[in-house]
Amino acid sequence: MITLYDMPLSGNCHKIRLLLSLLALPYQARPVDLLGGEQRSSDYLQINPFGQVPVLDDDGLIIRDSQAILVYLAKRYGGEQWWPDDAYRLAQIAAWLSTAANEIANGPALLRVHHKFGRDIDIARAQQITAKVLDIVDRQLASRDWLVSDSVSLADLAIYPYLALAPEGGIDIGAYANIVAWFQRISALPGYVPMPGLWQA
Amino acid sequence: MITLYDMPLSGNCHKIRLLLSLLALPYQARPVDLLGGEQRSSDYLQINPFGQVPVLDDDGLIIRDSQAILVYLAKRYGGEQWWPDDAYRLAQIAAWLSTAANEIANGPALLRVHHKFGRDIDIARAQQITAKVLDIVDRQLASRDWLVSDSVSLADLAIYPYLALAPEGGIDIGAYANIVAWFQRISALPGYVPMPGLWQA
Structure with a gap:
């Protein structure tokens, strides 16, 4: 199962939502309360020490950084068109x-x-x-x-x-x-x- | 032939010099006169519209951006260890x-x-x-x-x-x-x- 640590107003999250949808990959969104400071909590910093969204969790493989998540999805699921x-x-x-x-x-x-x-x-x-x-x-x-x-x-x-x-x-x-x-x-x-x-x- | 548009004091150029050397790839350095503003000349902007060093020219394939040049060299010349x-x-x-x-x-x-x-x-x-x-x-x-x-x-x-x-x-x-x-x-x-x-x- 793919989980996207997500924030609806984030453009960096949106590029991931977009590729997931273009690839027709099902996922669950896990909202991160940026305005409430959740990204600075010790639990979240364990997931991403940079304290940023998005983060992708694909069956336990954790990937930070929106560009890196694009690379991961393209390489793993996208075929030659995307990678x-x-x-x-x-x-x-x-x-x-x-x-x-x-x-x-x-x-x-x-x-x-x-x-x-x-x-x-x-x-x-x-x-x-x-x-x-x-x-x-x-x-x-x-x-x-x-x-x-x-x-x-x-x-x-x-x-x-x-x-x-x-x-x-x-x-x-x-x-x-x-x-x-x-x-x-x-x-x-x-x-x-x-x-x-x-x-x- | 690989040509590196280079500036000796640039750390972004150095990461390319380093990978070229680790891969034992011969290349020629083409110094760019950053202090004299050559990176803003129309000739240079044709090569890299961002006006930055490094740029790599591999037999006519032009690649801008130090991270992208690392990716290119690793994928083309580096094998599984590097890519x-x-x-x-x-x-x-x-x-x-x-x-x-x-x-x-x-x-x-x-x-x-x-x-x-x-x-x-x-x-x-x-x-x-x-x-x-x-x-x-x-x-x-x-x-x-x-x-x-x-x-x-x-x-x-x-x-x-x-x-x-x-x-x-x-x-x-x-x-x-x-x-x-x-x-x-x-x-x-x-x-x-x-x-x-x-x-x-």
């Missing part, structure tokens, strides 16, 4: 997983935490990172439908939620036409699931 | 690659950029991230020699350079005994190469 055997293709996916872990987390995701939950952040730095990464992604998508392959890959899923949630961080994502068209391709995927706050046309 | 087939093992490695891309980059690596190169940063945030990740890594290494496997893995290489360079960011890394013992295991690996500024006993 290609080619080293260059894998590396291109890995590069976007790094972008998700760094620029997306420290740009649009951080601006959303500030605007939506009131966390004190360095707004100028987060805006600078956001402008840079949105420009790069938009140009990347000018000549192709998906970030890496001819079809959706982990790269797309890893950076999708916090770009589609960017309006909650005060970002005018509608100004990026190629990103908006890519949102529409993602939301048309069979098995797509939404979450509150995602950009809609 | 395990097991999904859970891969996911554990991927989790540390995310930590390298996020907490290590925004903690110890950023403090070093501030102290060594004078960049203006949010010092308190970088110190907070650093203290948290050093504590987690030190406890992880209390009961094991390597972060993920029974032998060195990409997880170790991905986070090693900026921890061993932490003294250049004003961090007393010597206070973390398990991390220091792990430094010594890494520097004893056949093919290990040093770089200026790395922690030494």
Whole structure:
């Protein structure tokens, strides 16, 4: 049985919910009370010393970090479409997983935490990172439908939620036409699931 | 032929130099003049729109991002030791690659950029991230020699350079005994190469 330590408003959790649904994998959600501080409890820190969601428990195998959970599900359950055997293709996916872990987390995701939950952040730095990464992604998508392959890959899923949630961080994502068209391709995927706050046309 | 777009003082470049050497792969280094701003030139942005080093060119296949280059080299040249087939093992490695891309980059690596190169940063945030990740890594290494496997893995290489360079960011890394013992295991690996500024006993 797959259990997802989950928080409904987390974009990092949403990328996992999305892949689980695209792969038609049944799972149970185990909500973590982030606002109540459960992620700092000693029980939770045993599961994930970083005190973050999501965490995946697959029959006792515990995996922290949203990018790592994508890798696990793709490799174990996704087949060649989701976990290609080619080293260059894998590396291109890995590069976007790094972008998700760094620029997306420290740009649009951080601006959303500030605007939506009131966390004190360095707004100028987060805006600078956001402008840079949105420009790069938009140009990347000018000549192709998906970030890496001819079809959706982990790269797309890893950076999708916090770009589609960017309006909650005060970002005018509608100004990026190629990103908006890519949102529409993602939301048309069979098995797509939404979450509150995602950009809609 | 493998070409590494390189900067001698970059810890992200060093993790690639280290894996290339551990794998005994010949390569040529192509220095990038970061202090002179070459990474912002239009020629360089064609190679890596993020304007960062390292970049790997393997007979025309261009890979950006230090974690992605580790993945590429491990998958293409490293065999099962460096690129395990097991999904859970891969996911554990991927989790540390995310930590390298996020907490290590925004903690110890950023403090070093501030102290060594004078960049203006949010010092308190970088110190907070650093203290948290050093504590987690030190406890992880209390009961094991390597972060993920029974032998060195990409997880170790991905986070090693900026921890061993932490003294250049004003961090007393010597206070973390398990991390220091792990430094010594890494520097004893056949093919290990040093770089200026790395922690030494």
